[in-house]
Amino acid sequence: MRCPVCGSDGSRPLFEGSFYLLRLCLRCGSNFQVRTGTPSTSYEREYFTSGHRNAYGTTYMEDEANIRAIARRRLEIIERMIPAGGGILDIGSAMGLFCHEATRRGFRATGVEISEYARDFAGREFGVTSRATLDEVEGPFDAVTLWFVLEHMEEPRSWLRRCRSLVSDGGIICLAVPNAAGALARFNGSLYRRLRPQEHFFEPTPGALRLLLKASGFSMNRIEYFGLHPERVHLPDWTVIRTLQRKLRLGDTFEVYGTASL
Numbered sequence: 001m002r003c004p005v006c007g008s009d010g011s012r013p014l015f016e017g018s019f020y021l022l023r024l025c026l027r028c029g030s031n032f033q034v035r036t037g038t039p040s041t042s043y044e045r046e047y048f049t050s051g052h053r054n055a056y057g058t059t060y061m062e063d064e065a066n067i068r069a070i071a072r073r074r075l076e077i078i079e080r081m082i083p084a085g086g087g088i089l090d091i092g093s094a095m096g097l098f099c100h101e102a103t104r105r106g107f108r109a110t111g112v113e114i115s116e117y118a119r120d121f122a123g124r125e126f127g128v129t130s131r132a133t134l135d136e137v138e139g140p141f142d143a144v145t146l147w148f149v150l151e152h153m154e155e156p157r158s159w160l161r162r163c164r165s166l167v168s169d170g171g172i173i174c175l176a177v178p179n180a181a182g183a184l185a186r187f188n189g190s191l192y193r194r195l196r197p198q199e200h201f202f203e204p205t206p207g208a209l210r211l212l213l214k215a216s217g218f219s220m221n222r223i224e225y226f227g228l229h230p231e232r233v234h235l236p237d238w239t240v241i242r243t244l245q246r247k248l249r250l251g252d253t254f255e256v257y258g259t260a261s262l
Contacts, residue, residue, distance in 0.1 A: 004156055004201065005030040005208045015193050022196075028208035030180050033201050041199040043115040048095065055197075060095055071101040074174065077222070077257060078143055079105060081172050086142030089166060092149030093130050096122025103128070110137060139166035145174040148253075151200045160216035167260045173218050175256045179227065181205040182252040183245060187233040206254055218258040225251030 002009050003025035011023040011032075019037030024030075041047070048060040056063065075098075078088070085106050090098050093111025095118050102109035111130035113119050122128040131137050144163045153159045163173055179185065180203040184192045196203070204212070210220045228242040228251055235241050245251060 001034050003028060003030060004032050004154065005204045005212050014189075017198055020198070025208075028211070029205040030208045031185075031203050035201075039199050044117045047115065048118060064097060067097050068101055071098040074098075074145075074147075074255070075102055075105055075107075078145075078172070078174060079107075081221075081257065081259075082142040087140075088143045088145060089137060089139070089141040090145045090147075091134070091163070092146060092152075093122065093128070094118050096126045096128035096130060098145065098147065099128040099130075100126040110141075112137060134162055134166070137166065140168035141166055141171065142168060143172045143174060147174075147176045148178075150175055151177050151203055154201050156202070157212060157216055160213065160218070164217035164260060169260055169262050171260045172221075173213070173256075173258045173260065175209075175258075176226075176253060177209065177256075178203040179206065179225070179250075179252055179254050180208075181249070182225075182227060182254075183250040184227075184229065184232045184252045186250070191232055206249065206256075209256060213256070213258050217261050219261055220256055220258045222257040224255045225249055225253070226255065227252030 001011060001023060003011060006025060006028040008025055008027035010026040012026060014022040014024050014031055019039060020033035020035045022031055022033055025032065052058065052060045085108065087108045088102050089110050089112065091112045093099055093113045096111055099109040099111045111122060111128055112134055113130045114132060119130040122130050144167050150156050150159065167173060178200065206223055213220050225246050228245050230241045230245060231237045
């Protein structure tokens with residue numbers, strides 16, 4: 001029962017799910033599953049339609065405008081970190097919206113997506129090239145991105161080392177992950193238990209992810225906090241409270257931008 005983030009074997013139980021025991025790492029504060037069964041999640045059509053609607057209130061493509069706006073914000077950061085026209089590998093590329101936005105900005109973007117449904121849609125609708133596995137792509141790339149992907153991996157260190165092998169020296173890695181030290185996880189455990197997706201093998205703290213990246217050949221350059229939901233911890237949803245939540249690093253999610261070590 002070692003923590004997949006820091007490797008410690010010291011942990012305590014948090015709660016029991018339908019096919020796993022969730023434990024809290026006593027060293028780094030990340031939480032992780034010890035699985036007693038197999039998740040039933042399928043990443044095909046239902047995941048992006050009814051599954052997405054159940055989780056977020058809309059299907060994936062009904063949320064297209066918002067997803068593209070987030071992609072553009074992220075790409076504004078990325079284009080200050082890599083050469084114009086650089087190559088981007090988007091792991092977990094879904095329906096291809098991030099890759100499509102990257103292409104519009106002049107990057108060379110390739111996706112990796114396990115869902116055949118999503119790969120076909122991305123190619124047909126947006127001309128995005130998506131591969132089924134990392135074994136089908138060849139680097140080096142100027143940037144590798146994983147937007148809410150890493151937490152699905154049982155062995156994140158192996159995945160990050162594979163990413164490092166695909167990034168040129170001085171290239172970058174960009175991630176978004178849930179925050180195990182966010183307001184929801186810290187101050188409303190009962191709601192956190194209900195909302196935490198069962199397919200997330202682990203959820204890290206920012207400090208733990210920094211150490212994991214360092215061990216995998218990356219340095220963390222920039223971190224930003226999102227998922228600001230004061231109402232989840234019984235506070236009014238006011239701008240001033242959201243601002244304070246961000247300053248206190250209590251967002252329920254965070255984004256990291258790091259550089260491949262030379």
